[in-house]
Amino acid sequence: MGPTCLYQGYNSYLSVVVMRPPLLLQVFSVIVLLLRGPLLPAQTPPRPTEHGLRGQYYAGKSFEKLVLTRVDPAVNFDWSRRQNGPGQPIQYFVAPGPDVPSTWFSVRWTGFVLAPKTGTYTFTFTSDDGMRVWVGGRQLLDSWVDQPVTRSSATMNLTAGRYYSVRVEYYQVERDTKALLAWQLPGTTAEPVPVPTSNLYVSLPAAAQPFVAPAPKAASADGTIRIVSAPPSKAAPTTATPVKPTRGVAVAGKLPGGIGLQATYYAGSVRGAAVHSRVEPVVNVTWNGAAPAPGVPGQGFSVRWTGYLVAPESGTYVLHTE
Template identity: 25%
Template structure:
């Protein structure tokens, strides 16, 4: 009997046959359902790419209730002077697209083009921010994604008036190492890159030549290199050499700024870094003549001394004025300055050292005029961040055998300046 066939058979008749017909029917239905269920997931698995959820607003601020919500397979729109939909205005509208999916573990180059404003977020982090009126302009940024979790990509866009363009795409950079280099045929990193490529390292001495004779001039060009990489906890020395201008950023913070015409010159910046993924970005321009661009970093070795970082303020803020290796923190400057580049008053310093210690109780001693803080393995053990004459403080700490981090922070307000630190094993 076919399923769905109209045939009246009393249930008693079926049961009188020992339930064989009913059992057979249940068996056949079970096979059919099992076959159906095994097919459906396979069809879902080979479905097309996960679409973006697009929300469209009749204002430029993504505010209020969207007038249109739909699924967009891609963000690849060139509406000209038209509208995304009859429900949406041709001018002064905005849109937000969101997509969550797994990515193979790698570094990706995310590329947006917009007329007018655009913002791009990856896992909630703003990675491109060009929220302004502009003709169609392309921007890109590299992002490293893990393969173990889903990642959310969100693009926000607004159109003011005139032409309207909104595009987003990304490409996997393989292998997931090296710098993404964006090369421009001008000195100001403006417009669309003439050349984008993966550079295994920034170690270039082009002399009077071009980075790419087929597409770039030998003079008046600029480059932005970006890389996301994992670094262990520790103190790192970043070194750049440039002819001409150079800027270096660590996690979005400017740590070297020498944006000027110059012969090949080397600069260093020492930074304390916590374990994790960090973004390193170097910007460079060549005016004319010789062209050199180099970048490297390595754990900062104090060779038994302290990495001293000095600032022209009392708050350890901004770019340091001086970085050097101090054999010891044992200074009585009086009314003088630690260095000609540093004022005699209103300065601060941070000394850092990793030291191997045996197990035991240690006595830590500081003397300061004015403020002082001492950290052991990141924990504050002495904190007297106040204006004061030269005053001595001590603290005993039980220490396990191994390598430990010592950081002393200090500021000088006015008049006499003193900064001293020592430690000794008192029992084991």
């Protein structure tokens, strides 16, 4: 059984349960319970915004053992040599920090970047040895190999005032050690500069507008996706009524066979009687007090979505709930 995530908004409670079988398909169930009143104590005020990126340092080139976590002002490091002051001896191939080896280590930096202008950005990467970079969920660099100092670049359109997730992964095996994430702003010809600390955030500010990557198109039904029916003891009438959320994607007509999730609506909690069931394409709805389906009250109802999710590629996925 995977993790259970709780989120308290205005008059709402959300629980997400993720189960991961050893097959390609991932089974998941989402339950929403809408009540008249808060369920949890008031949240504490948000912590002050911290600039920079969270750096997690590991012994081993493949993130084997976490030995140091800290906030770094930017990804702009050259650990090949260091001199602590005039006349001091030069140290070569120095360790990045306490308990971190000087060679055969890896680092993962995570956080967010604020785009100051709208337009096409050129991101520049310099690495010795391997480096991988994602911005806004899009992989811009995949150079996970032993290599001398290597510089490469990629472009990406960003919107002013939006925050984009950032993940930089790096490893070093021996000798020269360098890691740099730089950018060139839209409409400029100046040399790329390291992404400034003032534009990097360890976590999203309270009033942030995060970038949301567009959802991939649904695959055609080929037998690998099937709808999970409601338990026999809580059977509900099934309808082909398309879901028309007040926010999100409106679906016209019937959904292709097997695409979407089985939505079962209950009057009260999911322990009560099911009153309506239908296939819905996504979980992205705002009801604003209106009844979500025939026979379902506008307040005091709950929903269970069930089905399967096909992973398009291998790797670490981040599921967001609201």
